Amino acid sequence: MFAKLNLFKECQEYNLGLWECPSFIFMVLGLVNIVAMLGTYFIANRYTDQPEIVALIVIGVSAFIFILSHSVTQGFDKLAQANKMKTEFVSIASHQLRTPLAGIRWTLNLLNDGRMNNPADTATCLGLVKENTERMIKLVNDLLDVSRIEMGKMTFMPRQTNLYVLAQKIINGSLRFAQANNIELKLEASETLPNVFTDPDKITMVIQNLIDNAIKYTKGKGEVKTTMEATDGLVKVAIKDTGVGIPRSQQKHIFQKFFRSDNIMKHQTVGTGLGLFIARSVIEESKGKIWFESEEGKGTTFYLTLPAYK
Amino acid sequence: MGKIILLVEDEPTLQKTLSLALQQEGYEVKNALDGEIGLKLARETNPNLVLLDLILPKIDGFEVLDELKKDDATKDIPVIVLTNLESTQDIEKALALGATSYLVKANYDLKDVIEKVKENIK
Numbered sequence: 001m002f003a004k005l006n007l008f009k010e011c012q013e014y015n016l017g018l019w020e021c022p023s024f025i026f027m028v029l030g031l032v033n034i035v036a037m038l039g040t041y042f043i044a045n046r047y048t049d050q051p052e053i054v055a056l057i058v059i060g061v062s063a064f065i066f067i068l069s070h071s072v073t074q075g076f077d078k079l080a081q082a083n084k085m086k087t088e089f090v091s092i093a094s095h096q097l098r099t100p101l102a103g104i105r106w107t108l109n110l111l112n113d114g115r116m117n118n119p120a121d122t123a124t125c126l127g128l129v130k131e132n133t134e135r136m137i138k139l140v141n142d143l144l145d146v147s148r149i150e151m152g153k154m155t156f157m158p159r160q161t162n163l164y165v166l167a168q169k170i171i172n173g174s175l176r177f178a179q180a181n182n183i184e185l186k187l188e189a190s191e192t193l194p195n196v197f198t199d200p201d202k203i204t205m206v207i208q209n210l211i212d213n214a215i216k217y218t219k220g221k222g223e224v225k226t227t228m229e230a231t232d233g234l235v236k237v238a239i240k241d242t243g244v245g246i247p248r249s250q251q252k253h254i255f256q257k258f259f260r261s262d263n264i265m266k267h268q269t270v271g272t273g274l275g276l277f278i279a280r281s282v283i284e285e286s287k288g289k290i291w292f293e294s295e296e297g298k299g300t301t302f303y304l305t306l307p308a309y310k
Numbered sequence: 311m312g313k314i315i316l317l318v319e320d321e322p323t324l325q326k327t328l329s330l331a332l333q334q335e336g337y338e339v340k341n342a343l344d345g346e347i348g349l350k351l352a353r354e355t356n357p358n359l360v361l362l363d364l365i366l367p368k369i370d371g372f373e374v375l376d377e378l379k380k381d382d383a384t385k386d387i388p389v390i391v392l393t394n395l396e397s398t399q400d401i402e403k404a405l406a407l408g409a410t411s412y413l414v415k416a417n418y419d420l421k422d423v424i425e426k427v428k429e430n431i432k
Contacts, residue, residue, distance in 0.1 A: 115330065
């Protein structure tokens with residue numbers, strides 16, 4: 001009962017600002033109404049010979065109430081939209097989870113029905129189960145990240161971080177994946193690159209994701225080049241590929257949740273469509289910027305800047 | 311002579327497991343990893359049944375289905391749609407285009423899929 005009275009908590013739970021939050025605005029409306037009525041009564045009593053003053057006050061109060069009501073509808077709109085997005089989110093997420101789940105189910109069927117007769121086949125099956133399990137874990141982690149970002153509850157633990165050291169580790173870890181795809185990985189940066197103040201785990205995830213994308217969407221022989229430089233108190237990172245590029249018509253959607261470009265779907269249907277959404281949130285949380293330049297058929301360069309640590 | 315099944319599926323795990331199970335049932339399995347190859351193989355091999363995924367590279371499953379049903383040479387081949395989409399819209403669209411059956415992958419065991427194949431193969 002009393003929990004209902006704690007409007008601030010409720011507004012916070014809905015992730016709405018106070019002036020967007022219907023229950024808070026309704027309370028303000030009620031108070032304004034009472035005060036306005038009393039005020040009008042006293043003023044009308046005092047200035048009985050000047051009815052226009054009272055009329056003006058009433059008009060003023062009505063206008064104020066009108067504006068507040070407008071915010072109420074906006075608040076409701078925002079809630080309704082959030083609800084719709086959640087429904088879409090659940091439907092897309094469950095569809096994406098089903099593919100690895102079906103993979104695991106069918107592989108287990110093969111093992112269980114005794115269809116695999118020699119140890120090599122059994123090992124292949126177990127490998128498939130492992131691969132699909134990892135894919136599901138990655139998807140669930142991404143979904144949780146997105147959900148935390150949207151609730152404003154992402155845990156962000158910034159500390160001094162050297163992007164060059166970090167990129168070296170990522171690139172070393174990606175060499176095999178790159179070689180398998182016939183891609184050469186390059187890293188160019190001065191070893192005296194200033195540190196930045198950010199969450200190293202989160203930024204690793206972002207750079208890893210950008211490099212993975214660059215490798216994944218470069219068909220045939222190619223190159224992915226990461227450069228880092230310090231400019232005007234910023235550290236600027238560029239990840240340039242010679243890949244399929246992003247069609248002009250789709251460029252504005254690229255950071256949207258679950259968005260995947262038409263032309264990449266023609267090459268590969270695996271992918272969550274969450275990586276760049278998470279990347280942008282992480283970079284913005286570190287007071288940085290992320291953007292890209294791309295030409296279809298020629299390649300894409302993603303840029304990000306983070307403030308240098310002083 | 312063994313009956314031919316064309317499996318149009320881009321997901322490697324699903325393609326491997328399903329084609330293995332079908333082969334063990336005595337079917338000859340042709341694999342297509344995208345819609346374009348799927349259409350080409352359907353025309354070349356004249357399969358006894360097509361198992362068709364919907365989200366596919368190059369040409370999606372709906373379009374493959376439509377092309378198969380428009381062409382006199384392939385219109386009588388039964389097509390079982392095997393997908394993880396399950397909105398009413400998608401199901402209705404696939405059935406309207408002439409799919410024989412519609413299965414949501416994650417909801418069926420391999421033996422259920424094989425059962426459906428046996429029921430519908432011509």
